[in-house]
Amino acid sequence: MIKGTLGKTANTVILLIAVLVLNFAMIHVAPGDPVEALVGEMGGATTEQIAELRAQFGLDQPLYVQIGKYLWNVAQGDLGYSYYYDQPVTSLILDRIGPTLLLVTTALFSAIVIGTVLGVFSAQRRNSLLSHLVTVLSLAGFSAPVFWIGIMLILLLSVAIPILPISGMTSSEVPEGTFWYILDVAHHLVLPALTLGLIYLAFYSRLSRASMIEVLQTDYVRTARAKGLPRRMVIYKHALRNAVLPVVTFAGLQFGQVISGAVLVETVFAWPGLGTLAFDSILRRDTTTLLGILFFSALMVVVMNILTDIVYRRIDPRIKTA
Template sequence: MDTYQKVTATVKRLIEAFLLVMAVVVFNFFLIQMAPGDPVEVIVGEMGGASEELIAQMRAQYGLDRPVLEQLGVYVGKVLTGDLGYSYYFNTPVTQLLLQRLPATVLLVMSALVVAVVVGTLAGTFSARKPDGMGSHVVTVLSLVGYSAPVFWIGMMLLILFASIWPIFPVSGMYSMRRPDGIGYYLDILHHLVLPAVTLATIYIAFYSRLARTSMIEVLGQDYIRTARAKGLPEGKVVWKHGLRNGLIPIVTMVGLQFGQLFAGAVLVEAVFNWPGLGRLAYDSILRRDYTTLLGILLFSAILVMIANALTDIAYRWIDPRMRKVKA
């Protein structure tokens, strides 16, 4: 019976995930339809003009001359078969475009996430050890400043400081024009990654430091922490081994919930640093009214967020032993 319940719960979750994806597809389609502009007009404008006959032919080729509900039915049918259509502007399968740009975005988002969680957690834990100390107040002030600053402004300031005044890092792109061979290629990517990753991580460093501080202050006031201290355990072991494990629970939860926000922030960061990822592709698609590509990006992002939430649930159960006893 226990195995049957687990299988039933798994099937139920898969059905719910499928229905959620389809709801996202339909919602995004109508949202794009309400947006002003016409992809054919953009293409014709860049061509320098075209005859009415050619414009009508292009609209028929892309299916834009059909009623909206018919366009929706055709699009949903293609999505169910794994076909996200062709890009209006790039004249390339959308799936191919997404797979080409995905590694750059994953590298940027995951690097920023790791930096934000590690630095923010360490800063918040440090300030929680002495909540009324000078170090705690410094961390709080820096957190407020970092949380309030717009991500694009941080990016431009970092560009001015570290790419113009002190030319330590590259201005834009993911790699140099003359790509080095071997390990030099990966070091070159890492060199280009520093400023975009730090820019995207700054706001979340501020958030996680505040969250870690609040969580650790609560945890360090628990009875089992006082018992550990009464046994004479070193303060470092009490804080980092006994306290931090439980202090990480709300942080892990927020990582999953904010994964979608990281992708949204990546759009601005990739635009500022000309980083060749999904965010830059989304930015270009909006400017060029490339609605098919934009729909593919939105769908792909929604699926990634759902996967992140599932992984967060697994991590949550691993960190908190009490959750392992909760039935799915």
């Protein structure tokens, strides 16, 4: 077990290094210059000042030297310094990770729970109206772009029926640290979480339905029914525990992808998270901040894969035995 753990750790380190090198190379060979973008924000600069800025940020050195220095700094826990925001990238990410995790966790958890419930019920009644409705909603959720869903929800729930705020995370008049502040954040959270959750609700309802149908046709479920066990026990004790395994797998794999997918949702609703920070960094060519966000997203994917393995072993004892 120790040998296997060390092997996984080594593979993880190699993977993260490869991600860092590829991200750094692709961003720096892309058109545009962060110094020119910064000078544009400043209102102009002389040739000497531009040269000083390039030397200050290390952009006057060869690409392989820049990559080597960046890897060494990341190994020491330093993700660099933001050109535009004039502060460490680590501080920027820590300031924005809270809103993003709140949005992503709320959307993904709601989609998993509601989608699994809908999938289980529709699997038991494959020719019912609910089953057909889940299929139609799944196809609609897969087909609709996330930004279009967000705009439609704004038009419906903020313009036609003005019950939810359009943008932001809080109202300026609500003091922080109070009960009303929590309610205000939850009020602002509804639209972006609903937008992001609808996409994944369609996926998990379809996935749990297909998995449940397959499990209900297995021999051990037929045996449980033949023994005269109550229908509820057969469904929720024997079938559901195995049908939920693909849901757990995809949830763990998608968590890091949801963070990157939240860019559009956060941009539409001006949600102050990592997605908005990444979008602004792209527009302003703040490559150091963008690299930090990409590295953090990759790190989240790796961590969630490890946690998924742990949860998988708890759900399915056969994996632990193997």
